[in-house]
Amino acid sequence: MSAIKLSKQEIKKRRIKDPTEDKILYAVVGTILTLFTIVVLYPLIYVVSSSFSSGTAVSTGRVLLWPVEPTLEGYRTVFAHKHIISAYSNTIFYTVVGTIINLAITLTCAYPLARRDFPMRRFFSLLFLFTMYFGGGLIPTYILMSKIGFVNSRWVMLIPGALSVYNMILVRTYMSSSIPGELLEASQIDGCSDAGFFFKILLPLSKPIIAVITLYYAVGHWNAYFNAMIYLNDVDKYPLQLILREILLASQISLDDMVDVEAMVAKQGLADILKYALIVVATAPILCVYPFIQRYFIKGVMIGSVKG
């Protein structure tokens, strides 16, 4: 017969219809997820819209979904603040250098532990694993930091936390499970050293997992404020998050910090849009690249789940 190819409509017509029970279920599930998505999305949109609105519109509560009386005033105020630029560049520095250190230590550590023929594999694995469940706590760590001169030093943003055992285990699991052992044997027969195998064969093959942990580490550095709050005293070493904390959570903004004369006469409304603009400025770099790298993050969670 000629009717081998069916049109889309015909396929739809011929498909067995869902029973009513299922239809209800799909409708309920769809509604739940739509509501959940709106609840998650609305505050984000609200923040962005407020940051582009005029101060009076925000403080009188006229912003609902879209910007009211659109203006870039908020952003101008953000960049007029004398600490924002230095904090921003500090954060970029801590994130880039910190992540490089993280990667160097994590990858070199994961490699021997992924090798089945490494004689002291179990001992070293336990040495690292134990620190996941037990630690010295805040005060002994503080004593250590002051002893080695890390207090009020940029090093404190780079070195403590240089190795996340969890990330190291992700890499180790990936290296030992997704890369065939025959590769190692073949390279050894060809006279490749252990170091050579790592640099020439293993690293290029581990690109996906390296992407995952790079992102984990970079987001961690970008969002970190705890160490900065405890150990740093000089404002010129502060990362962005600490400045954010001072502006967002302090009840009043000190007007002395405003370099711009016009900003001196700023009212409450300006303070409000400044805060919203700051939130956008501090979060945008992550949220903008996130949709493109989402699959790497998800992959990381999945590799983590098989380690159990």
Next chain:
Amino acid sequence: MTNTVSPTKKFLRNCAKRWQLFLFLVPAVVYILIFAYYPMFGVQIAFRNYQPRAGIWNSPWVGLKHFTKFFNSYQFGRVLSNTLIISFYSLFMNFPLSIIMALCINTVRNAKFKKMVQTITYMPHFISVVVLVGMITQMFNPVMGMYGTVYRLFGGEGYPQDILTNAGAFRHMYVWSGIWQNLGWNTIIYISALSSVDPELHEAAEIDGASRLKRIIYIDFPVLIPTAAIMLIMNAGSIMNVGFEKTYLMQNSTNLIASEVISTYVYKTGMSRGTTQFSYASAIGLFNSAVNCCMLVIFNTLSNKLSRGSMGLF
């Protein structure tokens, strides 16, 4: 050389052969010894009266003095119960909700809709704590924030009650803002577990006339139980770790009665008055880690018992 090689010799020879691998481990081992193991030895100041001059090893030994002082202080009951309430509240809300959400997302047939829901709901996970708390304080401002606007939109008169300074509302704010931020992200692990379900099972059940709901209950849900058990154990090991970062930022003088938890209390006692309280604060911190370890072991044994050895972390 003789033919019989002793095990030690063999081991040493193996080590020598793999010397490069040891070299690879050097940076990480040095790091972990200094930044993880050295502070662990420092924990002993919880049993001493720490004096900066004398150092960790030479400060006078006082035994359990700081622990008894903490247990007898009026703060103890409040701080401990705040910690446990917030922690369990958070666990028992997040846990079932993320399973339900994962099942919902898994049920959706429209691939585009599914992808959109996932992309959007994973997003808040990457927002920093500072920004999150900043958003909360801005938006829940009863006069200027979104909270007031929405309140009036639904017919409220004037301004709503200020929930940021309301101590009773603290734990709800803490837990539900956490759910807003992480519920989507927490579903990933369950969704990946669900992807291992054999589609033939579904087809067979469908032919037998099982509705989609029945298939969710009898096919999808059982698959999640092992993953859920592991997650529960891992969470139990940090039951006392109510996130310092978020709690500390959300605290204000009016909600302190409900928001002071162990970690913030350690920070305040330890860091506010020079070195005089170092030992006392470490004792509280040590008590905290000890409870965590116990919880981990208890939940692990329980899970092992209930599943007859098939679901445990170790």
